[in-house]
Amino acid sequence: MPSLSVLPPKCLQKPLLVPHRHMFGPGPSNVPSRILEAGANPVIGHMHPEIFEYMFQTQNNMTLAVSGTGHTAMECAIFNTVESGDSVLTAVNGIWGERAAEMAERIGARVNTIVAPPGGFFTNAEIEQALSKYRPVLFFLAHGESSTGVLHPLDGIGQLCQRYNCLFLVDAVASIGGAPLHMDQQGIDILYTGSQKVLNAPPGTAPISFSERACQKIFSRKSKPVSFFLDLNWLANYWGCDGKPSRVYHHTGPVTAFFSLRESLAVLVEEGLENSWERHQKVAEYFHTGLESMGLKLFVKEKKARLPTVTTIVAPHGYDWKEITSYIMKTHNIEISGGLGPSVGLVLRVGLMGCNSSKANVDMVLGALKDALKHCHKSKV
Ligand code: PMP
Numbered sequence: 073m074p075s076l077s078v079l080p081p082k083c084l085q086k087p088l089l090v091p092h093r094h095m096f097g098p099g100p101s102n103v104p105s106r107i108l109e110a111g112a113n114p115v116i117g118h119m120h121p122e123i124f125e126y127m128f129q130t131q132n133n134m135t136l137a138v139s140g141t142g143h144t145a146m147e148c149a150i151f152n153t154v155e156s157g158d159s160v161l162t163a164v165n166g167i168w169g170e171r172a173a174e175m176a177e178r179i180g181a182r183v184n185t186i187v188a189p190p191g192g193f194f195t196n197a198e199i200e201q202a203l204s205k206y207r208p209v210l211f212f213l214a215h216g217e218s219s220t221g222v223l224h225p226l227d228g229i230g231q232l233c234q235r236y237n238c239l240f241l242v243d244a245v246a247s248i249g250g251a252p253l254h255m256d257q258q259g260i261d262i263l264y265t266g267s268q269k270v271l272n273a274p275p276g277t278a279p280i281s282f283s284e285r286a287c288q289k290i291f292s293r294k295s296k297p298v299s300f301f302l303d304l305n306w307l308a309n310y311w312g313c314d315g316k317p318s319r320v321y322h323h324t325g326p327v328t329a330f331f332s333l334r335e336s337l338a339v340l341v342e343e344g345l346e347n348s349w350e351r352h353q354k355v356a357e358y359f360h361t362g363l364e365s366m367g368l369k370l371f372v373k374e375k376k377a378r379l380p381t382v383t384t385i386v387a388p389h390g391y392d393w394k395e396i397t398s399y400i401m402k403t404h405n406i407e408i409s410g411g412l413g414p415s416v417g418l419v420l421r422v423g424l425m426g427c428n429s430s431k432a433n434v435d436m437v438l439g440a441l442k443d444a445l446k447h448c449h450k451s452k453v
Contacts, residue, residue, distance in 0.1 A: 255283075
């Protein structure tokens with residue numbers, strides 16, 4: 073009788089083979105070799121938090137990266153600022169507002185939502201009305217709503233939140249580096265992003281920043297945050313943001329993933345933030361014109377609310393969207409995706425982010441879509 077009841081899997085006795093694909097879905101995007109190689113450096117100590125400030129356009133001292141994906145940063149923001157019984161407001165125009173609401177509910181907050189149809193967004197008057205009605209301690213808004221393809225306007229909302237003594241939390245996972253955002257000028261109190269979209273780094277690290285106002289609320293809370301791992305007191309010390317001379321062990325960070333993240337920020341600095349915003353906008357407009365001239369429709373009607381990083385296309389009438397995405401993967405080696413949450417069945421989503429945002433890639437996707445519409449089954453009804 074063998075002493076081990078579970079034998080080594082055969083697949084681990086073969087080398088790992090990862091195919092090359094064009095990653096044009098809503099994320100992750102392709103990681104250029106320069107950024108992959110940065111992650112192959114030896115595993116050693118710590119990083120400097122100020123590397124994130126440029127991307128966020130903030131002077132906040134409390135700017136760091138959490139060890140985990142975008143969801144980890146979302147929970148970090150919510151778990152640290154909200155206590156059981158607090159009122160929270162989330163803007164729901166896609167899946168991200170729904171998820172933020174669920175996270176706040178899980179820690180016992182009183183959660184209210186304002187809801188816009190998928191593809192829509194909110195006016196400042198609608199937001200103000202809800203702030204005055206619900207008096208939340210935290211208002212969540214997705215800047216880049218990747219499930220619906222909406223780029224939400226931000227101007228004036230931070231000032232409204234200040235007037236109502238509410239913290240303004242913005243999800244910029246799908247927009248940072250691809251669309252203009254000025255954390256301090258726009259009065260954003262907590263801002264987070266992910267590594268695997270415009271930054272083109274591997275998934276698994278998530279930059280986040282907290283304003284002075286946010287820190288005051290967090291550091292004067294009555295109860296400890298529900299998560300030890302995401303407690304900002306600990307994370308601030310881990311990242312050296314708390315001014316203390318020594319760092320106490322909290323958790324073992326994914327050091328090589330931070331190296332890749334650092335390199336991706338170096339790439340962004342080299343191009344310049346404004347140039348990157350402009351490139352994404354130009355490429356998106358070129359893409360949108362190409363789609364419309366093929367007879368396809370954009371899901372977000374208002375031009376200025378179209379997210380330049382993730383485009384939502386109305387699912388072509390008479391086709392099964394799954395057949396289209398599978399055909400494009402099989403025939404063209406390109407990953408695009410269907411909808412998510414409230415947009416399932418309604419859209420196709422194409423992400424062209426960071427190094428993937430180029431006219432040549434637009435031409436490649438347009439060609440693949442044309443081919444798919446020719447070869448996939450179309451019902452007559
Ligand atoms: N927010 C938005 C807007 C996103 O697009 C995503 C990723 N699709 C997330 C949050 C969550 O990020 P992750 O998958 O890295 O946890």
